[in-house]
Amino acid sequence: MFADIPEKILKLRREGGPRVISIANQKGGVGKTTTAVNLATALAACERRVLVIDIDAQGNASTGLGVDTKARAVSSYDLLLSRLPANRAAVPTSIPGLDIVPSSIDLSGAEIELVEADRREFRLRDAFKDLSGYDYVLIDCPPALGLLTLNAFCASDAVLVPLQCEFYALEGLSHLVRTIERVKRAFNPSLEIQGLVLTMYDKRNNLSDMVAADVRDHFGDKVYQTVIPRNVRISEAPSFGKPVLLYDMQCRGSQAYIHLASEVLKREQGVAA
Numbered sequence: 001m002f003a004d005i006p007e008k009i010l011k012l013r014r015e016g017g018p019r020v021i022s023i024a025n026q027k028g029g030v031g032k033t034t035t036a037v038n039l040a041t042a043l044a045a046c047e048r049r050v051l052v053i054d055i056d057a058q059g060n061a062s063t064g065l066g067v068d069t070k071a072r073a074v075s076s077y078d079l080l081l082s083r084l085p086a087n088r089a090a091v092p093t094s095i096p097g098l099d100i101v102p103s104s105i106d107l108s109g110a111e112i113e114l115v116e117a118d119r120r121e122f123r124l125r126d127a128f129k130d131l132s133g134y135d136y137v138l139i140d141c142p143p144a145l146g147l148l149t150l151n152a153f154c155a156s157d158a159v160l161v162p163l164q165c166e167f168y169a170l171e172g173l174s175h176l177v178r179t180i181e182r183v184k185r186a187f188n189p190s191l192e193i194q195g196l197v198l199t200m201y202d203k204r205n206n207l208s209d210m211v212a213a214d215v216r217d218h219f220g221d222k223v224y225q226t227v228i229p230r231n232v233r234i235s236e237a238p239s240f241g242k243p244v245l246l247y248d249m250q251c252r253g254s255q256a257y258i259h260l261a262s263e264v265l266k267r268e269q270g271v272a273a
């Protein structure tokens with residue numbers, strides 16, 4: 001399955017603590033959760049130990065990774081509001097090497113509760129203080145730039161931005177980039193944009209190509225070469241509680257996420273693609 005990825009990329013583990021990457025875009029429906037679930041699965045298949053943190057009250061990443069609602073007794077809400085360390089809230093998924101801190105419906109009120117909390121921007125970062133046993137943490141953010149996403153940005157080394165190939169893709173992107181810059185200045189000097197990934201690309205639609213070209217014009221090498229196609233298998237998989245890689249590994253959507261994972265690993269290790 002990973003025939004074209006050099007062995008050293010597949011096996012080389014990170015040294016030190018985990019690398020924390022937020023998957024964020026304030027727009028809904030652009031492929032954040034799909035990217036979090038499937039990139040995490042592909043990284044786990046590359047023998048990385050991965051923890052997904054679902055901080056969207058919708059809980060789509062938790063459902064998509066097959067976490068039963070009964071297994072959500074502890075959740076990311078407890079990391080944010082009860083100061084529970086992340087290690088203690090992580091539950092295993094059916095994918096070896098991939099754990100998740102699930103979301104809970106309580107998160108829908110967390111933004112308001114956090115307003116009054118001390119260290120309100122750093123609650124998630126505090127929950128990661130003694131986090132061990134993982135190479136990567138991927139945070140699936142909600143579709144807003146409120147306190148939940150701010151917590152994710154303050155706890156992250158980098159932000160990965162999924163962009164849907166549609167007319168409005170660039171609208172709001174400059175706001176996201178400015179927000180990341182502001183968080184970097186005010187709270188987290190090491191925060192960077194890890195990359196942008198184009199999702200739901202439709203080759204029959206000229207607009208998809210125009211949007212892709214426009215995004216590459218603006219962001220150059222930050223944009224991943226891998227483009228995630230619009231693929232019905234990707235949208236079917238969550239209803240089976242499975243990442244598309246387990247649902248249909250041969251489909252174009254799965255193959256695209258495998259390529260994205262290899263590009264992410266190359267970029268993370270500073271190896272020329």
Ligand SMILES: Nc1ncnc2c1ncn2[C@@H]1O[C@H](COP(=O)(O)OP(=O)(O)O)[C@@H](O)[C@H]1O
Pocket residue numbers: 027028029030031032033034035060143199200201228229230231232234235236238253
């Ligand atoms: N590449 C794709 N092809 C087809 N459907 C997709 C693709 N990526 C995401 N979807 C579907 O689009 C919807 C929104 O995706 P999702 O990842 O939940 O977005 P977000 O987390 O940004 O709101 C979901 O129903 C998902 O299954």
Ligand SMILES: [Mg+2]
Pocket residue numbers: 032033034056060141
């Ligand atoms: Mg989502």
